[in-house]
Amino acid sequence: MGMELRVLVVMAMVIALTSAASAASGTATYYKRPYVPSACYGNQDNGVMIAGASDAIWNNRAACGRKYSVRCTGAANDSPRPCKSGSGSITVKIVDYCANCQGDINLSQDAFGKIGNLTVGKIKVQYNQV
Numbered sequence: 001m002g003m004e005l006r007v008l009v010v011m012a013m014v015i016a017l018t019s020a021a022s023a024a025s026g027t028a029t030y031y032k033r034p035y036v037p038s039a040c041y042g043n044q045d046n047g048v049m050i051a052g053a054s055d056a057i058w059n060n061r062a063a064c065g066r067k068y069s070v071r072c073t074g075a076a077n078d079s080p081r082p083c084k085s086g087s088g089s090i091t092v093k094i095v096d097y098c099a100n101c102q103g104d105i106n107l108s109q110d111a112f113g114k115i116g117n118l119t120v121g122k123i124k125v126q127y128n129q130v
């Protein structure tokens with residue numbers, strides 16, 4: 001029992017460290033409806049948990065359909081209370097290209113509103129592909 005538990009704890013620590021290491025820091029903005037058409041899927045509806053990719057992750061369309069876990073970590077400007085209190089991570093699917101992007105990831109308003117404060121509009125995030 002003691003040995004197995006220790007193995008589990010070590011495994012959990014390794015997983016936690018690996019996922020922390022692969023998470024990137026950046027900023028997120030949001031865009032409003034209508035969410036179609038999109039650069040990846042044309043008029044196909046992909047729901048509301050979607051995002052546009054900046055050049056940092058777009059990779060010449062390779063980002064289309066990838067899913068990212070995104071968490072609000074703070075303010076990208078001086079606004080108080082940028083993160084929605086108690087919010088965890090959301091998962092969004094890349095469906096669009098964010099031209100002249102003001103951040104790394106341009107979330108749908110629905111997705112942004114789950115982790116951030118819409119009034120602030122631009123937040124610091126940690127994101128990683130899932």
Ligand SMILES: *[C@@H]1O[C@H](CO)[C@@H](O)[C@H](O)[C@H]1NC(C)=O
Pocket residue numbers: 079080081082117118119120
């Ligand atoms: C949203 O941000 C504004 C501007 O920083 C702040 O005044 C307001 O209290 C925030 N709202 C919430 C619910 O945290």
Ligand SMILES: *[C@@H]1O[C@H](CO)[C@@H](O)[C@H](O)[C@H]1NC(C)=O
Pocket residue numbers: 029030031052096097098099100101102103106
């Ligand atoms: C987010 O995406 C929309 C739609 O493509 C675009 O109009 C807007 O400029 C983008 N916002 C930012 C801040 O990059």
